[in-house]
Amino acid sequence: MPQDCFVCRSDGFTARTSIMVEAGGAEVAARLLRSTNGLVAEGEIGLSDEAWSKLGISDGDAVEVRHPQPVPSFSVLRKRVYGNRLERSDFTGIVSDLVAGRYSDIHLASFVTACSAFPLDLQEMIGLTHAMVDAGKRLSWPQQVTVDKHSVGGLPGNRTTPIVVSIIAALGLVMPKTSSRAITSPSGTADTMETLAPVDLDIDRIREVVARQNGCLAWGGAVQLSPADDIIIGVEKVLDLDSTGQLVASVLSKKIAAGATHLVIDMPIGPTAKIRTAHAADELSYWLQAVAASFGLKTRVLPGPGTQPIGRGIGPALEARDVLAVLKQQEGPADLASRACELAGALLELAEFVPDGQGLALAWQTLESGRAWQKFQGICEAQGGMRDPPVSTHRQVIRATHSGTLRSIDNRQLAKLAKLAGAPAAKAAGVELHCRLGEAIKDNAALCTVHAESGGELDYALQFYADGAAVFGIEG
Amino acid sequence: MPQDCFVCRSDGFTARTSIMVEAGGAEVAARLLRSTNGLVAEGEIGLSDEAWSKLGISDGDAVEVRHPQPVPSFSVLRKRVYGNRLERSDFTGIVSDLVAGRYSDIHLASFVTACSAFPLDLQEMIGLTHAMVDAGKRLSWPQQVTVDKHSVGGLPGNRTTPIVVSIIAALGLVMPKTSSRAITSPSGTADTMETLAPVDLDIDRIREVVARQNGCLAWGGAVQLSPADDIIIGVEKVLDLDSTGQLVASVLSKKIAAGATHLVIDMPIGPTAKIRTAHAADELSYWLQAVAASFGLKTRVLPGPGTQPIGRGIGPALEARDVLAVLKQQEGPADLASRACELAGALLELAEFVPDGQGLALAWQTLESGRAWQKFQGICEAQGGMRDPPVSTHRQVIRATHSGTLRSIDNRQLAKLAKLAGAPAAKAAGVELHCRLGEAIKDNAALCTVHAESGGELDYALQFYADGAAVFGIEG
Secondary structure, three states, rough: OOOHHHHHHHHOOOOOOOOEEEEEEEEEEOOOEEEEEOOOOOOOOOOOOOHHHOOOOOOOOOEEOOOOOHHHHHHHHHHHHOOOOOOOHHHHHHHHHHHHHOOOOOHHHHHHHHHHHOOOHHHHHHHHHHHHOOOOOOOOOOOOOOOEEEEEEOOEEOOHHHHHHHHHHHOOOOEEEEEEEOOOOOOOOOHEEEEEEEEOOOOHHHHHHHHHHHHHEEEHHHHOOOOHHHHHHHHHHHOOOOOHHHHHHHHHHHHOOOOOOOOEEEEOOOOOOOOOOOOHHHHHHHHHHHHHHHHEEEEEEEEEEEOEEEEEEEEHHHHHHHHHHOOOOOOOOOHHHHHHHHHHHHHHOOOOOOOOHEEEEEEEEHHHHHHHHHHHHHHHHHOOOOOOOOOOEEEEEEOOOOEEEEEEEOOOHEEEEEEEHOOOOOOOOOOEEEEOOOOOOOOOOEEEEEEEEOOHHHHHHHHHHHHHOOEEEOOO | EOOOOOOHHHOOOOOOOOEEEEEEEEEEEEEEEOOOOOOOOOOOOOOOHHHHHHHHHOOOOOEEOOOOOOHHHHHHHHHHHHOOOOOOOHHHHHHHHHHHOOOHHHHHHHHHHHHHHHOOOOHHHHHHHHHHHHHOOOOOOOOOOOOEEEEEOOOEEEEOOOHHHHHHHHHOEEEEEEOOOOOOOOHHHHHHHHHOOOOOOOOHHHHHHHHHHHHHEEEEHHHHOOHHHHHHHHHHHHHOOOOHHHHHHHHHHHHOOOOOOOOEEEEEOOOOOOOOOOOHHHHHHHHHHHHHHHHOEEEEEEEEOOOOOOEEEOHHHHHHHHHHHHOOOEEOOOEHHHHHHHHHHHHHHOOOOOOOOOOOHHHHHHHHOHHHHHHHHHHHHEEEEOOOOOOOOEEEEEEOHHHHHHEEOOOEEEEEEEHHHOOOOOHHHHHHHOOOOOOOOOOOOEEEEEOOOOOOHHHHHHHHHHOOOOOEEEEE
């Protein structure tokens, strides 16, 4: 709004005041920016694209601007800040205000901090999970058993989901998988899948695909499962806080809302993965199982090595090619095939499709027989047609500058390299690894290839590497 | 920046990403807004007026935009969030990063919340106060005794400071008073004083005025005493959190930085004042005295009634007229004269200028003899010349709608009425009270007059009252 407009003066709106903008029953919370250069005229207001769309207004429509009404759950938030435990109904109030856009960044940060400074107990984790499930849509499926998987993340590549869904659905179990796009990583499952088939399906289309194929590989964003989750995660990332309670509620609320009855959680452990020690993995597993149990969701956590990427490709199309190679049995990365079969096997056992100890073998058999590949093609066709992942237009090999043994890979630096090259927005961009931990590396050997869709982005990534990014630890 | 510009894509800057903008060694923390309508061209960036001025750049200059560097004190902040006590050096790190603009709203909210969820202990309060003093300028004075006063606020009017300074300085004690402008109230001492004399003095000018007159009544903003204070207060207001530790550090850091050796704190107690009970006043007084003692700052807290405004005027010029009437002994509000003399008397005793029990009488004598009025004129002249406060152009009397006894005044609603009328930006605007608690009110009697500088603002305030603002409680 103009700096000295009548409304700002009389309502005392100064720079960065929290305000509510209302039109036709809809409202959005906003921060006021004041224009001093005539960009916005007296009596006018400029809004973000998001606000335009949430308010459903057009140019020239009237809006009402006012101080935020007292938000009912702010007193509940203060109660938690001052050290009192919350009931399920308290969390319902907080989460519904938060999803309605009534929480500013400041209030969100206060909620996230309060739940870390004084950690959630089991009843609070259950209460928060309930509130998060209730705040969004909830799917249900005719089948008694509906399986799902989740990865605690932090590992580039590791694109097991399309393979797991293909194996499981090929065997006749129902796995209606919805996945996210990347938030801070070089690719999310939805980004990778989008290079192979359409993923932007609404609930009705998802139901159709699952009815025909037992499974799907869709983007979850259109389905509005646990919308509070993305909001909370956004603030946690900025603060680099990761409280166990919020992580548990985040993972489980999405799966419960998606209608899952059986869940396997992939938990890579490594110094540059999200979970760094076996002890941390044990603790997180305990809380995940305890909260899941209260919802009747059968859950198994599968810890695994998280010291290096799984698969060769990092970035949407590069990962898609790994997935295709594994499914087609055309010399795909062995670690990716093997991890996918472990996860699928665990799901088969958890869902009591096979007795314990027989899941892994059945998963391998389904993959090797080509049935998983057939199923994957069926799912892609049902989602709107299979397509070839794009190919990068610019690429450069990064080579070793001395010989030795590859002792470490920094997953975070590697992810950054792929992002600087343009992933995930540039679908063909990313990094293709040519080495594995423990390998003997000769001087000048190819360590990886950086792929990009523009020369500028390729240079940007190469400059980051040249500036000393410690991606590969070669000792010798 | 443009939504899909090269830098956003390659660096992964999405809407509301926290970024740093750098130019010529200066940097500011910012939140990225992305333009989709061509307002900003590829390769261009738009900045706030504040950022332009902090970076000291002109149109066409180059800036560097990057992800924020890891801020060293974020790990200290996380340590506090996870329940560990902090050392003085930890607070130094946090406060200096905060003053350097490296803390986003999200980090500020996390810090404020963490200090409430797990309250600061005495050592931490001392550490935070030290850090806040060290982060700004610090004044020192040749005299061994330098006195100051502070009000814990929440009461409209109560403009005792100009009277107290005039009495104290007339008696030869040094009182170099710096005051704030209103943040959320209808007027701050600096706003009121500005209607009587220039207040925007730099440190050298303040020294000159004090050397000549023993006292000053300047705006503190140009002097940069405890700059962290305003930043922390801004976030506390949004969260409606008021932790004792942060309040103590806020008040004392400003006074210690201003070079005070003796401090009297005015603490009005009432249901709509900041401090609501005698118990809360006792507790806060304990912490204020304990922390002040560790700095060698002699402090006395003066609790007082906070059930209604002190003085008749609320708003810069209206309060200024009360101050002038008291100083000139021209039928000024008795409660304002009396409270000012109590505070001045307490300061005279605390500074051992007179024995205990004799301060109040000397203060009254100084006021009634006209010496305080002479001193006030001297200070105004030294600050650049005395002037007459402006007079409102629009006004309307608010009348009682039934007879009875005035049992309550809601200070918060009254302050809001004054702000809606335009105070403090419109200097002549505000509310002039015509009634006091306990008075018998006749039907249609004048309760107050609303003053404004525009018809629109007057209507705005009157509408708020007509809509049922519960300012006056008349029973009978």
